[in-house]
């Protein structure tokens with residue numbers, strides 16, 4: 001069973017200072033996992049995890065990962081700005097963007113970041129925006145077709161907008177080499193939220209073989225291979241969690257089989273995990289404020305899909321614990337809903353839970369990645385606070401809740417609106 005990483009008493013204590021809903025993060029869990037990731041790949045001399053900033057763009061949390069030598073994986077101007085402001089040097093910033101505005105290449109290059117080209121036309125864009133090509137470049141690969149794993153997980157790279165075809169990749173390497181690139185990398189992201197230890201090893205086989213070919217055919221010097229993100233977490237309590245040690249060992253076997261015999265035993269491995277680094281160590285805490293009995297039983301909570309979009313967007317399952325009722329029988333069937341004027345604003349549908357009373361705190365699990373960060377302002381709803389539960393049991397607000405003033409701030413250019421709000 002999934003257990004919350006904190007207690008009802010602690011959450012009530014926090015809620016006296018910081019209004020629900022809020023996202024809470026578990027420092028201890030983040031640290032233990034970051035350490036395990038580091039150890040699982042310690043056999044590779046240049047290994048580095050670049051945390052996918054979009055998953056949880058909070059500097060307090062990213063600073064914890066920084067202690068484990070993680071870098072940042074960015075894909076927008078503000079993500080680059082945040083990474084730069086946090087003091088990450090270029091070696092610790094990966095710019096894996098797509099459909100990239102030219103000024104973002106300039107910002108990335110100013111920071112000395114590793115630029116990962118999503119498309120062949122990126123070569124021209126780089127020359128236009130920078131006036132030159134950096135000495136170190138990564139190219140993103142899309143093999144097309146289907147990518148299937150033995151447990152039935154499947155994704156469809158042929159249908160995805162990312163990366164270059166095989167032919168484009170070989171041409172890009174030739175051209176970039178002619179233009180003076182000295183260090184090359186390749187990158188691919190072929191399946192999302194893979195709850196299996198098999199994904200990285202299988203992806204490694206594809207990328208390592210490709211790297212050997214690229215180096216042999218084009219003479220380009222490949223210094224790193226970026227396995228990107230996609231390592232999954234068990235959102236459902238009955239799923240078996242990934243074991244990062246088994247994953248690291250699986251990748252090592254492929255590395256020794258493919259890269260070492262090709263004389264490429266010095267290639268550094270990079271990852272860009274977001275979900276696996278943070279997902280399980282965050283939760284959305286919300287209070288039941290209504291019950292409604294019509295054709296179904298509804299529990300209305302004070303959070304809504306703007307605080308956690310995954311269920312509404314993908315029908316994603318997020319486990320719910322009713323705090324203080326951990327051991328009560330799950331003998332009530334509820335739709336747990338928010339207040340948006342959208343009928344998909346449901347955190348759970350037909351979920352068996354203990355009887356919920358008004359005032360109960362609900363702990364919605366696994367919101368540490370792609371949770372808060374996917375938020376929005378529909379229906380004029382405001383962004384929630386984020387709270388860090390520290391290792392010593394104390395807590396710290398790491399983002400304040402948005403206020404109506406913040407919400408209206410982008411109208412502040414207009415004298416009429418300033419008058420309306422009496423400013």
Ligand SMILES: *Cc1c(COP(=O)(O)O)cnc(C)c1O
Nearest residue numbers: 052096229230231272273274275
């Ligand atoms: C979203 C993303 C990631 C992180 O993906 P997770 O599923 O959170 O591990 C890594 N790299 C790129 C380029 C991405 O777009």
